[in-house]
Amino acid sequence: MADIAERDLDDLWNEFQAVVNMTSRELNDWLMTLSAGEDSEELPDQAGTRTGRGVLEILGKRRRDLTDDDIDVMREVVGIVTAERGTDDLDPSPGPADWRHRLMTVGHDPLKPLTSDDGYSRVDQR
Numbered sequence: 817m818a819d820i821a822e823r824d825l826d827d828l829w830n831e832f833q834a835v836v837n838m839t840s841r842e843l844n845d846w847l848m849t850l851s852a853g854e855d856s857e858e859l860p861d862q863a864g865t866r867t868g869r870g871v872l873e874i875l876g877k878r879r880r881d882l883t884d885d886d887i888d889v890m891r892e893v894v895g896i897v898t899a900e901r902g903t904d905d906l907d908p909s910p911g912p913a914d915w916r917h918r919l920m921t922v923g924h925d926p927l928k929p930l931t932s933d934d935g936y937s938r939v940d941q942r
Contacts, residue, residue, distance in 0.1 A: 820887060828887065831894045832874070832890040832893060835897040835898070835901075835923075835924050837923070837924055837925055837928050837929065838920065839875075840876060843871060843872055846868075847865075847872070867889055867892055867893065867896075867921070870885065871893060873886065874886050874889060875923070893922045893924075896919070896922050897919065897922065897924045900915065901926065908926065909926050910927060
């Protein structure tokens with residue numbers, strides 16, 4: 817894994833978990849929808865952006881199983897959401913459709929609460 821201090825990794829993991837408020841199923845469905853256009857030649861397992869696919873992989877991992885690439889994706893996602901939403905108010909917020917869709921490609925739906933009281937909003941319901 818990258819040369820990152822344990823505390824910094826903990827902070828990054830927590831920030832990532834806070835800003836990614838879509839379940840892996842929701843994100844996968846969204847990425848598949850984006851790639852389902854008439855001109856699309858995407859393979860189902862390659863649907864969406866590189867970052868979106870990276871988020872899907874991270875959502876299926878434990879913190880101790882992260883790779884250097886995962887850490888880069890987590891930094892990118894936290895940076896994107898922070899740049900678009902700020903750091904103080906991540907409450908559900910409507911906005912232009914293209915803004916929402918851009919955020920959803922990295923696992924953040926601005927219309928959805930960040931976490932439930934138990935902290936498990938991203939866990940798929942089966």
